[in-house]
Amino acid sequence: MADNLHLNELSEKLDYSGKSLCGGEYDSCTFRDCNYENADLSENEFRDCLFERCNLSAALLKNTGLKSVNFRNCKIMGVDFTYCKDFLFEVNFEDCILDYSIFLRNELENTGFKECSVKEAEFAECGLTGAIFYNCDLSGTLFSRCSLEKADFRTAVNYSLDPEINRLKGAKFSYPEVTGLLEKYGIIID
Structure with a gap:
């Protein structure tokens, strides 16, 4: 050993x-x-x-x-973090490509995603409380049944979040990207 x-x-x-x-x-x-x-x-x-x-x-x-x-x-494209050990799991990403990666039931509280491409990725049943998505492109990324309370999306772009299936209390957003919360309703905003 x-x-x-x-x-x-x-x-x-x-x-x-x-x-x-x-x-x-x-x-x-x-x-x-x-x-x-x-x-x-x-x-x-x-x-x-x-x-x-x-x-x-x-x-x-x-x-x-x-x-x-x-x-x-x-x-770090196409990596499945689902089967990583849960105990003391703590990661941070800066200027990374995380396209097509999968996070299922991972605890990512206060995780930093800074200047990252996170396209077509999946976050399902994750604890993302306080996570920071600073200058991230989240095109096509799915968030399903996640705790996004106090998460910071103010500088993130191209995200689409369903507020009915994700917890968003205290999460931070900026205009016009915040309209991604309404995408599922197919409404037109001028």
């Missing part, structure tokens, strides 16, 4: 695309310019880690722990 424990390590320009990299523990590690596209990252534990300029598109994260993990300038 000691061989799988990594503390304060820097991993740069590694290519694990399509490979299996399971069962490791990474504490306070930085991953920079690495390729994990279609990689199996299941059964890993990442604590206080930073992924910077990495490609994690279609990576498998089954039973993976993401505890205080930051993603910066990463491509």
Whole structure:
């Protein structure tokens, strides 16, 4: 087990695309310019880690722990976060591409989505209280039965939220994007 424990390590320009990299523990590690596209990252534990300029598109994260993990300038397309470990799950995204990703029953309270593309993604039954969608493009993204109380959408664009199936008390919006809350009614606003 000691061989799988990594503390304060820097991993740069590694290519694990399509490979299996399971069962490791990474504490306070930085991953920079690495390729994990279609990689199996299941059964890993990442604590206080930073992924910077990495490609994690279609990576498998089954039973993976993401505890205080930051993603910066990463491509994370089509990743299903549903099967990540719930315990202490905490992630933040800055300048990332999260298109086609899935979040099902994830606790994302106070999560930052900053300068991200989150197109055609799905958030279902998620706790997004206090989440910040700063300068995010949410085109085609589905929010279903989510707690979005006190979430900040003021600088987000292209979102469509159904206030009848999502909790929005105290959420922040700006005009004209707030009209996305009325989209399902097919009304015309001039």
